[in-house]
Amino acid sequence: MPMNQPLLHEDSLDYTPLAHSVTLARRRAARLVGEWGHPDLAGDVAVVVSELMSNALLHGSLHDRLIRARISCGAAALRVEVSDPRGDRLPWPRPAQAADQFGRGLLLVAGLADRWGVEVRGVCKAVYAEWDVSRVTSEPCHGQDSSLHLVVVNSGLRKAKP
Ligand SMILES: Nc1ncnc2c1ncn2[C@@H]1O[C@H](COP(=O)(O)OP(=O)(O)OP(=O)(O)O)[C@@H](O)[C@H]1O
Numbered sequence: 001m002p003m004n005q006p007l008l009h010e011d012s013l014d015y016t017p018l019a020h021s022v023t024l025a026r027r028r029a030a031r032l033v034g035e036w037g038h039p040d041l042a043g044d045v046a047v048v049v050s051e052l053m054s055n056a057l058l059h060g061s062l063h064d065r066l067i068r069a070r071i072s073c074g075a076a077a078l079r080v081e082v083s084d085p086r087g088d089r090l091p092w093p094r095p096a097q098a099a100d101q102f103g104r105g106l107l108l109v110a111g112l113a114d115r116w117g118v119e120v121r122g123v124c125k126a127v128y129a130e131w132d133v134s135r136v137t138s139e140p141c142h143g144q145d146s147s148l149h150l151v152v153v154n155s156g157l158r159k160a161k162p
């Protein structure tokens, strides 16, 4: 379920819906997670941010709306979320066949994070992934609980500058 705890760190940045934004968000997330004291999670966070940003770009973007990547960390959990302007289209993991070229991104997210889900926020949505940082050192194997959660709240994304 979504993280509900006092935050120690938080970062939020809006990106134009372009391929290079995926790289920028991935690198920023990995760097911040290391700086916040969780370098062991930086690799997994980088992959998850990359998948969520790619999905937002390919499946949830509008040319004149920004995509937001937010990373936050409390004493118990680390969370990344990527918001896009298509609240009417929801992510849905599908079983990928051996020969399928696509359809594995969310499976990766589910395998690397402890939880993931989507929050519909008015016309927008945020897809998030969380890690329980309190048990990182004792349980380095993630993905024990990868069930999908859906929460509806109200928010919005700014319009992209032309
Ligand atoms: N942000 C999103 N907005 C709307 N639909 C999404 C979003 N993310 C995922 N989806 C839907 O969920 C499906 C599964 O996503 P997933 O990332 O697993 O596969 P993919 O993006 O199709 O392929 P791959 O990630 O392997 O390149 C997508 O095909 C898409 O229909």
Ligand SMILES: [Mg+2]
Pocket: 051, 054, 055, 103, 104, 105, 106
């Ligand atoms: Mg994908």
